[in-house]
Amino acid sequence: xxxxxxxxxxxxxxxxxxxxxxxxxxxxxxxxxxxxxxxxxxxxxxxxxxxxxxxxxxxxxxxxxxxxxxxxxxxxxxxxxxxxxxx
Amino acid sequence: xxxxxxxxxxxxxxxxxxxxxxxxxxxxxxxxxxxxxxxxxxxxxxxxxxxxxxxxxxxxxxxxxxxxxxxxxxxxxxxxxxxxxxxxxxxxxxxxxxxxxxxxxxxxxxxxxxxxxxxxxxxxxxxxxxxxxxxxxxxxxxxxxxxxxxxxxxxxxxxxxxxxxxxxxxxxxxxxxxxxxxxxxxxxxxxxxxxxxxxxxxxxxxxxxxxxxxxxxxxxxxxxxxxxxxxxxxxxxxxxxxxxxxxxxxxxxxxxxxxxxxxxxxxxxxxxxxxxxxxxxxxxxxxxxxxxxxxxxxxxxxxxxxxxxxxxxxxxxxxxxxxxxxxxxxxxxxxxxxxxxxxxxxxxxxxxxxxxxxxxxxxxxxxxxxxxxxxxxxxxxxxxxxxxxxxx
Numbered sequence: 495x496x497x498x499x500x501x502x503x504x505x506x507x508x509x510x511x512x513x514x515x516x517x518x519x520x521x522x523x524x525x526x527x528x529x530x531x532x533x534x535x536x537x538x539x540x541x542x543x544x545x546x547x548x549x550x551x552x553x554x555x556x557x558x559x560x561x562x563x564x565x566x567x568x569x570x571x572x573x574x575x576x577x578x579x580x581x
Numbered sequence: 582x583x584x585x586x587x588x589x590x591x592x593x594x595x596x597x598x599x600x601x602x603x604x605x606x607x608x609x610x611x612x613x614x615x616x617x618x619x620x621x622x623x624x625x626x627x628x629x630x631x632x633x634x635x636x637x638x639x640x641x642x643x644x645x646x647x648x649x650x651x652x653x654x655x656x657x658x659x660x661x662x663x664x665x666x667x668x669x670x671x672x673x674x675x676x677x678x679x680x681x682x683x684x685x686x687x688x689x690x691x692x693x694x695x696x697x698x699x700x701x702x703x704x705x706x707x708x709x710x711x712x713x714x715x716x717x718x719x720x721x722x723x724x725x726x727x728x729x730x731x732x733x734x735x736x737x738x739x740x741x742x743x744x745x746x747x748x749x750x751x752x753x754x755x756x757x758x759x760x761x762x763x764x765x766x767x768x769x770x771x772x773x774x775x776x777x778x779x780x781x782x783x784x785x786x787x788x789x790x791x792x793x794x795x796x797x798x799x800x801x802x803x804x805x806x807x808x809x810x811x812x813x814x815x816x817x818x819x820x821x822x823x824x825x826x827x828x829x830x831x832x833x834x835x836x837x838x839x840x841x842x843x844x845x846x847x848x849x850x851x852x853x854x855x856x857x858x859x860x861x862x863x864x865x866x867x868x869x870x871x872x873x874x875x876x877x878x879x880x881x882x883x884x885x886x887x888x889x890x891x892x893x894x895x896x897x898x899x900x901x902x903x904x905x906x907x908x909x910x911x912x913x914x915x916x917x918x919x920x921x922x923x924x925x926x927x928x929x930x931x932x933x934x935x936x937x938x939x940x941x942x943x944x945x946x947x948x949x950x951x952x953x954x955x956x957x958x959x960x961x962x963x964x965x966x967x968x969x970x971x972x973x
Binding site: 503504533537539540541542543544545547549550576577 | 663680682683690691693
């Protein structure tokens, strides 16, 4: 399973959980899977055109990604952060 | 255009007489959350309830007079825009299942809602319907009491959209569809105000739109009286005469009596030292000739603060022929108030209450039609919106 690290700003959706597991072959699919269990969480990170929101950051296995089509390994770690610019 | 039957209809953002006897609740949206202020029956004492959603940017918090549902337009510095709903007077909140969003386009270069700016309960005959205006300018509708929202193609996909709402036409917080006003006599007759195209009218329930800006100045264009391109800060439909529209525009104060098409600049009668620039205008609940504005300095580099640091409301009681200053209770000097377009409202009580919120986090109230103002809250975050409803 993929592990998604939930930033402080989004833990109201996960009842305080700092991580969640998800399935999917891309960041997009993993976030959609996450959204199925925590409705609304995806749209606050990804806009309606599938773009990562300006003040959000996503890293896959330690590398920053700039679009959600990036492929994920079966045990990928996805970190979602609020950027300093959005504070 | 046929003149419509004149009817008095309960306004959407004011309070019913029966409830008014119990007092008023002010719904206050700020850059850092929302507050509710509950008055006693006399509106002399106020009790704060909040913050709700501390840290969220709350552009608008509105109550549906038909159902009692509260809707809040929110986002944060990081997170995308959403709508929160409460059906128990703000005790608990639930997020909308599908907030306003533009249709996805194949190449991913389509518009994305930055924030929902305006929320408006629908016509009295259409329970459960809400309308929303966004930045970038977009019109959205919900038919399930704000749970899910759909893009309105009649405006958002209009062939003139890019002319009416050019991508580079933004105001400081982004270009806006900043207001939706529905004719109380006819659910299909609507007005919207935008910061990039001015006022538009629809007579077929948002399926088609046309500009309604004749004689409204846009001094920032080579042609200062274009068909569209004006910055309509705020429009108000007269409660007792829905054929009368008031407008506080970027360039002045106007009135339009339908079926007329040509706005009249009634701000020319304002004192020259004050000018007729501001963000908002209010109608009177019982007198079609009365309106209030809160002027701000539009000279030089557009400070948008009370002229000379002396806050005042100005009232007309003769449809804009003359204006009178109302400043009792406000600071006599060094009062550099900025009041945003959604932060000035009224109730519908016998002695009309006026309420305004400043970007400095102060809420001021008058319970005698502007005769005297009292500060009822301070030290709040920057205030974006103030809406008066029946006491919750």
